[in-house]
Amino acid sequence: MAKEITEREDNYSLWYNNLVVKSGLAENSAVRGCMVIKPYGYAIWEKMQAQLDKMFKESGHSNAYFPLFIPKSFLSKEAEHIDGFAKECAVVTHHRLMSNPDGSGVVVDPDAKLEEELIVRPTSETIIWSSYKNWIKSYRDLPLLLNQWANVVRWEMRTRLFLRTTEFLWQEGHTAHATRQEAIEEAEMMVHLYEEFAKEYMALPVVVGRKSAGERFAGAVDTYSIEALMQDGKALQAGTSHFLGQNFAKAFDVQFTTKEGKLEYVWATSWGVSTRLMGALVMAHSDNNGLVLPPKLAPIHVVMVPIFKGEEELKRVVEKMEILKLELKERGVVAKIDDRDNLRSGFKFAEWELKGVPVRVVLGPKDLQNGTVEIARRDTLTKEQRVFEGVEEYIPQLLDEIQKSIYNKALSYREANSYSVDDYATFKEKVEEGGFIYAHWDGTAETEEQIKIETKATIRCIPMEDKVEEGRCIYSGKPSQGRVIFAKAY
RNA sequence: CGGGGUGUGGCGCAGUUGGCUAGCGCACCUGCUUUGGGAGCAGGGGGUCCUCCGUUCGAGUCGGAGUACCCCGACCA
Numbered sequence: 292m293a294k295e296i297t298e299r300e301d302n303y304s305l306w307y308n309n310l311v312v313k314s315g316l317a318e319n320s321a322v323r324g325c326m327v328i329k330p331y332g333y334a335i336w337e338k339m340q341a342q343l344d345k346m347f348k349e350s351g352h353s354n355a356y357f358p359l360f361i362p363k364s365f366l367s368k369e370a371e372h373i374d375g376f377a378k379e380c381a382v383v384t385h386h387r388l389m390s391n392p393d394g395s396g397v398v399v400d401p402d403a404k405l406e407e408e409l410i411v412r413p414t415s416e417t418i419i420w421s422s423y424k425n426w427i428k429s430y431r432d433l434p435l436l437l438n439q440w441a442n443v444v445r446w447e448m449r450t451r452l453f454l455r456t457t458e459f460l461w462q463e464g465h466t467a468h469a470t471r472q473e474a475i476e477e478a479e480m481m482v483h484l485y486e487e488f489a490k491e492y493m494a495l496p497v498v499v500g501r502k503s504a505g506e507r508f509a510g511a512v513d514t515y516s517i518e519a520l521m522q523d524g525k526a527l528q529a530g531t532s533h534f535l536g537q538n539f540a541k542a543f544d545v546q547f548t549t550k551e552g553k554l555e556y557v558w559a560t561s562w563g564v565s566t567r568l569m570g571a572l573v574m575a576h577s578d579n580n581g582l583v584l585p586p587k588l589a590p591i592h593v594v595m596v597p598i599f600k601g602e603e604e605l606k607r608v609v610e611k612m613e614i615l616k617l618e619l620k621e622r623g624v625v626a627k628i629d630d631r632d633n634l635r636s637g638f639k640f641a642e643w644e645l646k647g648v649p650v651r652v653v654l655g656p657k658d659l660q661n662g663t664v665e666i667a668r669r670d671t672l673t674k675e676q677r678v679f680e681g682v683e684e685y686i687p688q689l690l691d692e693i694q695k696s697i698y699n700k701a702l703s704y705r706e707a708n709s710y711s712v713d714d715y716a717t718f719k720e721k722v723e724e725g726g727f728i729y730a731h732w733d734g735t736a737e738t739e740e741q742i743k744i745e746t747k748a749t750i751r752c753i754p755m756e757d758k759v760e761e762g763r764c765i766y767s768g769k770p771s772q773g774r775v776i777f778a779k780a781y
Numbered sequence: 782c783g784g785g786g787u788g789u790g791g792c793g794c795a796g797u798u799g800g801c802u803a804g805c806g807c808a809c810c811u812g813c814u815u816u817g818g819g820a821g822c823a824g825g826g827g828g829u830c831c832u833c834c835g836u837u838c839g840a841g842u843c844g845g846a847g848u849a850c851c852c853c854g855a856c857c858a
Binding site for chain 1: 782792815816817818819820853854855856857858
């Protein structure tokens with residue numbers, strides 16, 4: 292069933308229409324591949340932001356903000372870094388417009404050409420490290436643990452809603468440390484923080500691992516990531532954390548004096564997650580009726596739909612709902628009463644299901660008489676009749692139950708679509724079917740590349756809890772020490 | 782950047798060999814009846830048919846150029 296969903300164009304819009312306007316500003320090439328995030332979609336992002344921000348601060352980080360524009364010369368200081376991003380940069384060359392001499396609109400004023408072009412940040416390592424140079428002089432200034440919430444622009448050849456938009460919102464952490472060991476620990480801690488966030492809040496099971504050299508971030512010594520499996524069998528990199536070694540410190544000449552009075556380069560990390568997480572959330576859980584949101588990230592937990600004939604009845608039902616709404620509020624549950632009188636209840640049910648609201652409460656005249664209420668779950672689409680008394684206690688429990696249930700469903704899907712494979716023929720078969728494929732790899736870039744060319748599968752990661760297991764490379768037959776995860780990726 | 786496709790009210794589309802006043806469904810507005818799984822009837826509003834150039838008595842329809850978007854590859858969080 293899951294495969295049908297993502298292959299059907301109308302389901303794509305079924306899932307996304309409540310959250311964003313897809314490439315809404317046509318006729319303007321400058322907004323190619325961008326998206327307008329609607330209030331309901333943005334509310335989900337805000338909930339993610341709030342939780343992540345809290346977790347960052349609890350682990351000792353602070354927020355800061357750096358400029359959107361990066362002088363071209365900054366970007367070119369780290370060789371690998373610029374290699375990785377040069378092909379996808381938006382460049383500002385002028386700072387003024389003027390009326391077109393022929394009277395038709397405005398044109399770029401040729402006199403307003405910038406001496407040095409500015410790059411719209413594709414990521415902020417360079418501009419941040421040019422500041423760190425001035426901020427870090429002594430071991431007492433370390434570690435420096437900063438994060439920034441920002442937008443970035445990457446002019447990708449091909450865009451895809453949520454997963455690869457030209458402009459996207461994200462957070463990027465940039466830390467500086469006195470020792471190699473401490474920086475590695477930071478990078479690992481952050482990838483595990485992302486793992487916890489995905490599991491606990493997004494109800495999304497992820498695999499934590501290390502990237503192969505070929506998949507590593509431009510300028511990193513080591514890249515860690517969380518990898519999730521979507522319902523169509525494709526893998527999605529949902530967050531990354533990089534150990535940058537001393538590459539940026541050397542490129543920007545950031546040295547500090549140690550306790551012993553020696554001059555040393557600092558060690559760095561960077562890590563980030565983006566609005567891609569919203570894509571992951573949607574693609575991992577949603578069904579043919581629309582979005583399925585985990586309660587911990589749902590902007591609205593409970594929607595209450597009144598059943599009524601005439602204004603009098605509506606008033607009586609809504610009165611009771613208002614009381615329940617307040618009782619739920621005290622328990623941290625956000626409820627919405629849908630008292631629109633121009634729509635039938637069936638329409639409302641369908642509409643709120645599209646939006647993924649976890650719990651629906653239906654109350655009508657019969658319930659008022661019998662002291663009952665109908666409670667429906669979005670994740671299982673089941674309904675139950677309950678005694679009204681005590682629902683304010685029941686609903687928070689139900690929300691917890693739904694959160695767990697969504698996670699477990701996603702987990703069993705992943706487990707049902709994870710395979711250990713030992714021969715290349717089966718490997719190719721499984722790649723076609725989709726899912727995570729655990730296989731032995733000889734560790735060479737050549738093999739990785741050949742497999743990619745032949746099957747389109749890439750090494751998603753080398754899992755962290757790598758059990759040492761003797762084996763032979765699926766492709767070359769050379770000895771291997773453990774399995775890595777292959778999959779087709781977005 | 783290669784290959785394919787599509788541009789017609791807010792959304793989804795029809796309009797087939799050029800022809801009369803450019804249609805349909807959904808949405809929207811008004812009224813009445815409805816409301817326990819996407820309501821019914823009646824009335825109403827809303828269009829530079831992507832742009833420019835050309836062919837023609839006449840172009841949504843034919844030709845050329847441009848442009849935007851979508852899908853598939855290479856690239857990527």
